[in-house]
Amino acid sequence: MSTFNGKIVEIPKISADNFEGDNVTSLVYFLSHCHSDHMRGLDNINFQNSLLQRPGVYLYASSISIKILKNIYKDKSRYPRIESKLKVIPVNHPTLIKIPDTNQSFTVTTIPAGHCPGSVMFLFEIDNKNILYTGDYRASANDLEKFKAFYSLGNLKRIDKMYLDTTFFNKSYLKFPPRRESLEQICSAIKEWIERDPKHLVNITPTAKYGSEFLFMEIAKEMQMPIHVNEDCYNVYKCIPEMDNAVTLNPAETRIHSNCGIKYKQICLTSTEFLREIVPSAMWWRGKNLESFVEEEHENKIRICYSSHASFEEIKDFLLLLKPAEVEPCVVPTSVKEKIDLTNLLEQIMLSYKVDCSNENVKLFDRVEVVELQDDDEEDNLPDDLLHSPKNDFKRRRKWLVDGTEL
Numbered sequence: 001m002s003t004f005n006g007k008i009v010e011i012p013k014i015s016a017d018n019f020e021g022d023n024v025t026s027l028v029y030f031l032s033h034c035h036s037d038h039m040r041g042l043d044n045i046n047f048q049n050s051l052l053q054r055p056g057v058y059l060y061a062s063s064i065s066i067k068i069l070k071n072i073y074k075d076k077s078r079y080p081r082i083e084s085k086l087k088v089i090p091v092n093h094p095t096l097i098k099i100p101d102t103n104q105s106f107t108v109t110t111i112p113a114g115h116c117p118g119s120v121m122f123l124f125e126i127d128n129k130n131i132l133y134t135g136d137y138r139a140s141a142n143d144l145e146k147f148k149a150f151y152s153l154g155n156l157k158r159i160d161k162m163y164l165d166t167t168f169f170n171k172s173y174l175k176f177p178p179r180r181e182s183l184e185q186i187c188s189a190i191k192e193w194i195e196r197d198p199k200h201l202v203n204i205t206p207t208a209k210y211g212s213e214f215l216f217m218e219i220a221k222e223m224q225m226p227i228h229v230n231e232d233c234y235n236v237y238k239c240i241p242e243m244d245n246a247v248t249l250n251p252a253e254t255r256i257h258s259n260c261g262i263k264y265k266q267i268c269l270t271s272t273e274f275l276r277e278i279v280p281s282a283m284w285w286r287g288k289n290l291e292s293f294v295e296e297e298h299e300n301k302i303r304i305c306y307s308s309h310a311s312f313e314e315i316k317d318f319l320l321l322l323k324p325a326e327v328e329p330c331v332v333p334t335s336v337k338e339k340i341d342l343t344n345l346l347e348q349i350m351l352s353y354k355v356d357c358s359n360e361n362v363k364l365f366d367r368v369e370v371v372e373l374q375d376d377d378e379e380d381n382l383p384d385d386l387l388h389s390p391k392n393d394f395k396r397r398r399k400w401l402v403d404g405t406e407l
């Protein structure tokens with residue numbers, strides 16, 4: 001769940017994925033994808049009025065995200081009010097944006113983020129500074145390094161600051177299977193069950209609140225039948241042009257269901273013995289050995305690891321590829337212990353590539369955060385040779401974290 005405050009501090013008056021508080025007076029807005037933790041404040045009437053009243057001020061997003069915004073709650077006129085203020089940025093195409101009422105401009109390039117339909121990263125370029133905002137993403141460094149936006153004259157661009165999706169930046173989520181493999185397992189578990197008996201039905205119960213779009217699209221395509229969902233879910237998914245045939249409100253059209261709602265028992269289920277529950281999730285697999293990422297609790301309940309966010313190793317590889325000089329995590333855990341673990345892990349990875357080129361201090365957070373250390377906080381148990389980084393003086397850095405003074 002994004003904890004990002006919306007501020008891309010390197011460029012004055014621009015905001016991404018947060019439209020509350022100070023962001024209401026920003027002059028350029030960006031939306032990386034249409035999940036509600038990235039849309040805070042967007043349907044607030046003050047924000048919408050402020051946007052509508054200021055000429056030259058726009059909200060930029062990918063074409064699919066804009067279609068979704070225009071479709072969402074069309075009847076309730078939630079986002080269509082600001083329809084005239086929504087602008088598409090073509091994917092992979094550097095676009096020059098002038099900051100209204102100033103002489104400043106910057107370039108933005110969107111890069112597919114592989115998280116949900118229409119999700120993108122933003123690469124901002126201003127005054128020789130390159131800033132990457134990843135939004136939520138799931139992609140390997142191998143796939144991401146193919147995008148020419150990251151190159152200048154054949155070399156990787158220097159990234160001065162990266163705003164990073166750190167949802168699973170934790171060694172308990174070292175690796176996830178590629179989504180293609182998770183989907184194959186999910187589809188074979190569905191097939192095996194429904195082919196066994198004409199009375200058999202499948203219930204898919206994703207544990208994450210968001211991020212089932214690709215999952216449902218691919219299952220519907222592979223199984224040649226839509227997924228029966230509840231009305232809330234249908235109202236969101238039907239707005240996504242790519243999901244036209246993936247979901248339905250008619251239970252008679254399909255044998256695959258997903259949290260159909262309170263009416264579920266009456267509408268879809270004759271007897272639990274005929275039902276197989278399939279649980280795609282990432283969090284349940286925390287710390288587990290993923291040699292097998294399918295766990296059959298019994299034939300009526302199967303868990304399969306599936307993630308629409310990058311794993312720890314995918315994030316690490318991406319950092320090692322782009323070597324950002326500064327990183328701001330966009331998903332900061334609430335627990336102090338996990339916050340410190342996150343800082344230490346980022347610091348170690350960054351030191352592993354910084355040591356060769358400079359001795360400058362690693363500065364992870366633009367605003368130094370004062371956190372309280374608990375007495376029972378464990379000493380770091382990270383191996384010294386993690387990522388072949390040099391030994392690190394954690395005590396000194398902890399001091400920096402505790403009293404807010406720079407090293």
Ligand SMILES: [Zn+2]
Nearest residue numbers: 035115136210
């Ligand atoms: Zn998301």
Ligand SMILES: [Zn+2]
Nearest residue numbers: 228257260268
């Ligand atoms: Zn159903």
